[in-house]
C-alpha cells in the first residue's frame with residue numbers, strides 16, 4: 300500500500316487524546332508532508348497547557364507512523380496555539396509606523412489568520428522576495444485568501460514587486476488596512492515611505508514596526524499569511540518567532556555552495572526557535588537558453604536537493620533563472636500571473652503546498 304496523507308491520517312486516528320477524540324478527528328494535524336519515506340507533521344494543541352500534556356501522544360503518533368511500511372524517518376513537532384491567559388487589555392494602537400515594541404508574553408496568533416508561513420534564506424539576493432510575491436499571487440489565483448507581510452523593513456521589495464501604488468489607510472483610526480494587489484492583501488514599509496528614501500531605524504523601531512504589521516493590520520480572514528523575511532538569522536527572525544505564532548518556514552536557496560552554507564544556518568536557526576522547516580525551494584536552478592533550448596546549471600546542480608534530504612524536508616520546487624522573472628518583478632506584475640513555464644512552476648508549487656496542508 301502506498302504512503303499517502305490519508306493513510307497516515309487514518310493511523311493517527313488511533314492515537315487517542317486524554318479528553319476524548321483522537322489526533323485526526325480533532326483536526327490537530329498540520330503541515331503533513333510525505334516525501335518518499337520521510338514523513339513530517341505538526342501536532343497543534345489549542346493552548347500551551349494542553350500541549351504540555353501531549354508528549355505521550357506525540358511519541359505514540361511518531362511510533363504509529365514509523366511502523367507503516369515504507370516510512371524511513373518521522374518528524375513530529377508539538378506546538379500550541381492560543382495564549383495561556385486572556386490577553387491583557389491593549390492600549391489604543393499607535394498608527395505611526397515605526398513605534399517601539401509593546402511588551403507581549405509569548406508568541407500570539409494573528410487574529411483571523413489560519414497559517415503564517417515565513418519565506419527565508421540565509422544569503423541575500425537568492426530570490427526570497429521574488430518567491431514570496433509569486434507564491435502569494437499563485438495561491439490567491441488558486442482561490443486561497445492570502446496576505447503578504449514584508450518583514451524586510453530596511454530593504455522592502457514587495458511594494459515594487461507587487462505593483463503597489465496606493466498607501467495603506469485606516470478605516471477605524473486604530474488599525475491599518477492593507478493594500479490589495481493581484482488578489483493579495485499586502486503590508487510593506489515600501490508602500491508607506493517614499494521609494495527613494497532610506498529607512499534608517501535602530502532595532503527597537505524595526506521590532507515595533509514588525510509587531511504593528513502583525514497585530515495592528517486588518518488582515519481579515521486569511522488562509523495563509525506569507526512573511527517575506529530579510530536575509531540572515533538576525534533580530535527580525537528572532538522577534539517574529541517570539542511574538543508571532545508561526546506555522547513554519549520555507550527556506551529558499553540558490554544551488555551554489557556559498558548560498559547553501561547560509562541556508563544551512565537559516566535551517567539551524569529555525570530548529571533553535573522551534574519553527575518547523577516545511578520545505579526548501581531552489582531558485583535560479585538552471586538557465587534554459589531561449590535560442591537553442593540548452594539547459595545550463597550555472598550555479599551547480601543537486602545541492603539544495605541534498606540539503607533538503609539531510610534535514611528531512613521536501614524540496615518543493617526548482618525554479619529556473621529567467622529574464623521574465625526579473626522583468627515581471629521590476630514591473631510589479633509577478634511572473635506567476637503569466638502563462639510562461641515559470642508561471643506554471645509557481646502554480647504547481649502553490650497547488651502542492653495546498654495539497655500538503657501547508658498553505
Ligand SMILES: Nc1ncnc2c1ncn2[C@@H]1O[C@H](COP(=O)(O)OP(=O)(O)OP(=O)(O)O)[C@@H](O)[C@H]1O
Nearest residue numbers: 423424425426427428429530619620621624625628
Ligand atoms: N529565478 C529568477 N530568475 C531571474 N531573476 C531572478 C530570479 N529570482 C530572483 N531574481 C531577481 O534577482 C534579484 C534579487 O531577487 P530578490 O529581491 O527576490 O532576492 P531576495 O533574496 O529577496 O533579496 P534580499 O536579500 O535583498 O531580500 C531581483 O532583481 C529578482 O528579480
